[in-house]
Amino acid sequence: MHQPSELPPQLRHRPFTVAEAHAAGLSRRRTRARDLVKPCHGVRAAVATKDSLPERLRALAAVTGAVVSHLSAAVLWGFPLPLALEYLAVVHLTSAPGRRAVRYKNVVGHQQSLEPDEIVAGVRVRCTSPLRTWFDLAGILSLDDLVIAGDFLLRRRSPLTTVDALDAFLAGKQGRAGYRCALRARALMRANTDSPKETELRLILIRHGLPEPGIIVPIFDETGRWIQDPDLSYEREKIAIQYDGGHHAGPSQRRGDIYRDENARDAGWRVVVLTQRDLDPFAPGMELTAVTGVRAALTERGWTPEPRRSPRRTAPTPPT
Incomplete structure (x- = not known):
């Protein structure tokens, strides 16, 4: 049985697009060989490439040019999430306005404007910044879970942002979708937590x-x-x-x-x-x-709860 030719070094240990393969001198037949898998349409990877969320995200980002966002970015940053959401198979990708939202199986495509400082370019993928990721979670998580994620931003060891930066960020999001939920969570968030x-x-x-x-x-x-x-x-x-x-x-x-x-x-x-x-x-x-x-x-130790205030009664409006 004919053995496929060896991949070029730059393509051996990562997902790559079909266009990258052709640019590296691989034929169309070579991109269909049995030693390659298709993480998504238009992308190939060696069979030995580790099948993990970062590799899936890398493959999808490579072919779409989109930014990893929302729950997928939260997983990359290590945000504490409810177990039901942390291990979802779906991937969240954000495209800029004017570009079509990504449409793939098990992909949630978003279309929204991101400021330059809201995008972080990592070794493998581009994803939304910690602050932007937390803000996007406001439309997904419950209030308590959003507070927990927010405290993670301001944690005592290796915080991802500061209180001043968080407040400045929120001040620039007034009127945006999710702003009110984020503001409610902000009132309950505290810095320097451990878990x-x-x-x-x-x-x-x-x-x-x-x-x-x-x-x-x-x-x-x-x-x-x-x-x-x-x-x-x-x-x-x-x-x-x-x-x-x-x-x-x-x-x-x-x-x-x-x-x-x-x-x-x-x-x-x-x-x-x-x-x-x-x-x-x-x-x-x-x-x-x-x-x-x-x-x-x-x-x-002598604490007593404050008495509950009875609701204020208002005088009935006299008939006119």
Whole structure:
């Protein structure tokens, strides 16, 4: 059986367009050989090329010239997304006004204007910037999920933007589709968070009428020695809230957590440790144990909820 000729070096480890193949001297018959696959119409790749989302995006971008955007860009940037959306097979691509939106199987084509600083050229593809990607998610995600994605932008370690840059960006989007949703999310976003679960927990507590906790506020003992930076806390009531994810289950991590919390308690702090089970409802209609536990700790430390205001009554309009 005739073996296909070897591909030129520049085409061996990446998707390439048929036009690129012809420019490299490959015949039409060579582009149809059995050692090549078709990621999409007009694109070829060696069978050994890794089948992954970045490679699919690279193939589609190569043939369309479009910019990776929306959920696909969010995955590339590492945004925390609901599981139902994170592993979708569809790809989002944005074309400039005047160019036809991309139409391919499992592709959602968008047509919208992007500013030069809203496009980032990577090694493999061009995609929307972190700020533009987050703004585009306003039309897709729920409010809480948009806040979680926004906190990721402003996270404590390796943030993707700053608060000032975010506010300046939003100021330039007034009147655009998604602006109102983005503005609502912005009011709930906070900088310097460490994980999506901390944001989720903070939103749950606020929604259930509890005061907003501080984020990563350091605790010191009477001598000024640092004890810990709890995930969330109430300084006045001296309550520290720790969300322990799966990585806290290991013996070494667990010993460190116990030592951490004992030191805080010795300094007069009440420590509330929560896990995913505390964020999931035990049964329909039941209050989350995270809310019950934090409320009990606050009440124990003297906190009382503000009385609900009765709705203002207006005098009836006299008949004319």
